[in-house]
Amino acid sequence: GENVEQHPSTLSVQEGDSAVIKCTYSDSASNYFPWYKQELGKRPQLIIDIRSNVGEKKDQRIAVTLNKTAKHFSLHITETQPEDSAVYFCAATISSNTGKLIFGQGTTLQVKP
Amino acid sequence: DVKVTQSSRYLVKRTGEKVFLECVQDMDHENMFWYRQDPGLGLRLIYFSYDVKMKEKGDIPEGYSVSREKKERFSLILESASTNQTSMYLCASSSPRYNEQFFGPGTRLTVL
Numbered sequence: 001g002e003n004v005e006q007h008p009s010t011l012s013v014q015e016g017d018s019a020v021i022k023c024t025y026s027d028s029a030s031n032y033f034p035w036y037k038q039e040l041g042k043r044p045q046l047i048i049d050i051r052s053n054v055g056e057k058k059d060q061r062i063a064v065t066l067n068k069t070a071k072h073f074s075l076h077i078t079e080t081q082p083e084d085s086a087v088y089f090c091a092a093t094i095s096s097n098t099g100k101l102i103f104g105q106g107t108t109l110q111v112k113p
Numbered sequence: 114d115v116k117v118t119q120s121s122r123y124l125v126k127r128t129g130e131k132v133f134l135e136c137v138q139d140m141d142h143e144n145m146f147w148y149r150q151d152p153g154l155g156l157r158l159i160y161f162s163y164d165v166k167m168k169e170k171g172d173i174p175e176g177y178s179v180s181r182e183k184k185e186r187f188s189l190i191l192e193s194a195s196t197n198q199t200s201m202y203l204c205a206s207s208s209p210r211y212n213e214q215f216f217g218p219g220t221r222l223t224v225l
Contacts, residue, residue, distance in 0.1 A: 001172075006155070009153065032212045034212070034213060034214075036216075042218070043203070043216040043217060043218050043219060044156070044203070044216045045216070046213055046214075049212075049213065089155060089156060093212060098144075098161070098163060098169070098209070099143075099144040099161075099163065099207050099208075099209045099212055099214075100146075100158065100161055100171075101212070101214060102158075103148075103155045103156040103157075104155055105153060105154060105155040106153075106155050
């Protein structure tokens with residue numbers, strides 16, 4: 001079946017450094033790739049997304065890149081701050097196009113001050 | 114602003130009890146979802162509904178059922194709770210046009 005693999009499971013960086021989280025997906029028909037941030041005790045919230053007709057998207061300190069040929073996409077956070085500490089989930093739509101998402105396993109990012 | 118609410122933040126139940134978790138959204142979204150969140154396993158889809166009275170099994174439907182009698186409300190039912198159903202349950206909704214899912218605050222269920 002369809003799946004999304006996410007790496008690493010944990011990531012620790014110093015404040016000001018960059019962080020990169022990578023995901024691979026199996027369904028070549030996937031066309032929407034969101035990233036969610038979940039702070040401790042809170043609900044997941046969308047931070048950035050990308051559609052399959054775009055290779056890169058930026059929003060201030062965060063960016064997402066998509067390589068459709070290799071079926072992988074990545075989240076890049078620059079100049080990390082302690083408030084970036086959270087669990088990050090990637091996801092991809094599945095080919096049935098019902099609005100369902102397949103989520104990665106999550107990455108716990110710790111930014112040390 | 115999209116609002117998705119869940120009936121309880123914390124719930125403690127006994128093995129064998131029937132458990133109802135309720136989710137309400139106020140954005141007239143067609144799609145509603147129930148997920149289970151466990152450490153290291155991400156968000157796993159239990160059930161999905163794309164319209165009133167319509168439902169579809171997700172990846173882990175065993176031991177669960179759902180009900181969607183009104184567009185804004187989607188209920189998850191544990192017919193006979195078991196200890197392995199202790200988990201965080203998240204509800205979400207979306208419009209089929211945009212795919213972005215909006216999540217509720219979650220219900221942490223403990224089955225003793």
